[in-house]
Amino acid sequence: MEIKINGKECTCEKGEFLLEVAKRNGFDIPTLCHHPGLAEQGCCRVCIVEVVENGRSKVVVSCVYPLERPCEVFTDSEKIKEERSVILMLLKTRAPASLEIQAMCDKYGVFETSRLKPVDGEKCILCGLCVKACGALGTGAISTINRGVTKKVATPYENPSNDCIGCTSCAQVCPTGAIEWSEDGETRTIWGKNFALAKCESCGRIISTEAELRFAGERAGVETNSLCESCRKKSMADVLAHTYGIE
Incomplete structure (x- = not known):
C-alpha cells in the first residue's frame, strides 16, 4: 500500500x-x-x-x-x-x-504559560512503561497507586517489595529518568531495597543481582551459570575446540 x-x-x-x-x-x-x-x-x-x-x-x-x-x-x-x-x-x-x-x-518548542503550577521535583509522567516492563518480566513488583493528582508509580504500600529482584528493567525503559538506582560495586539499591550483586566467576564483571540470577534460573528450570556473556562465549568456544581437537 x-x-x-x-x-x-x-x-x-x-x-x-x-x-x-x-x-x-x-x-x-x-x-x-x-x-x-x-x-x-x-x-x-x-x-x-x-x-x-x-x-x-x-x-x-x-x-x-x-x-x-x-x-x-x-x-x-x-x-x-x-x-x-x-x-x-x-x-x-x-x-x-x-x-x-x-x-x-x-x-x-513549548507553549509557555504561568497558569499551571509545576509539580516540584517530579520526573514521572505516568506513562506506565516501567509497570509494563516489570509485569512482562513476571515479577509485578511495582504498579500505579492512588488516583487523581496523587497518582504515582510505587511498590505495594511504598515499602520494599518482596517481588522486586533489582533488575532495573523499570529504570531502563523509563523515558524521563524518573526511577533512580545506584551501585557501589557490591550492592545495588532501587525502590528502597538493597541487592547483593552477582559477579562473573571468571573475570569478576558484574552480571546482575543475585536475586535476578536466581529468578532467571527458577523460571528456566536450570541452574544458573555465573559467567558474563563474554566469558560464557569463550567457555563454549573452548569446549568446542577441545571436542573437535582444535588447538
Whole structure:
C-alpha cells in the first residue's frame, strides 16, 4: 500500500503502525512512552501527526494508528507544531525536573504559560512503561497507586517489595529518568531495597543481582551459570575446540 509522508511516497503493509513506517523512511517523530520491546502505549501524545484521508484532516497518535488505506501524512505541519507544543507544556508542568523532557521542549518548542503550577521535583509522567516492563518480566513488583493528582508509580504500600529482584528493567525503559538506582560495586539499591550483586566467576564483571540470577534460573528450570556473556562465549568456544581437537 502506498502512502505519502511529508510529500514522499512510502510503501507499507496494511495494519502497520504509522510511527514505524515513518521511522523506516527516515522521518523524525518524537516519542516518550513508545518502546520497541513493549506493546504500544499511546499515552504521552508527543508522537501526534496530521493525517489527510479523502480530503479530511485529523490528528492521530502515530504509535498506535494502524494504516488501513492510502493517505497523506504531515509530521510537522503548523497544526501539529502548535498542538505538540501544548502537549510538551503539560508534560513539563507534570515533570519539570526531567532533563529529557526539557531537552524535548528545547528542540520542538513549548507553549509557555504561568497558569499551571509545576509539580516540584517530579520526573514521572505516568506513562506506565516501567509497570509494563516489570509485569512482562513476571515479577509485578511495582504498579500505579492512588488516583487523581496523587497518582504515582510505587511498590505495594511504598515499602520494599518482596517481588522486586533489582533488575532495573523499570529504570531502563523509563523515558524521563524518573526511577533512580545506584551501585557501589557490591550492592545495588532501587525502590528502597538493597541487592547483593552477582559477579562473573571468571573475570569478576558484574552480571546482575543475585536475586535476578536466581529468578532467571527458577523460571528456566536450570541452574544458573555465573559467567558474563563474554566469558560464557569463550567457555563454549573452548569446549568446542577441545571436542573437535582444535588447538
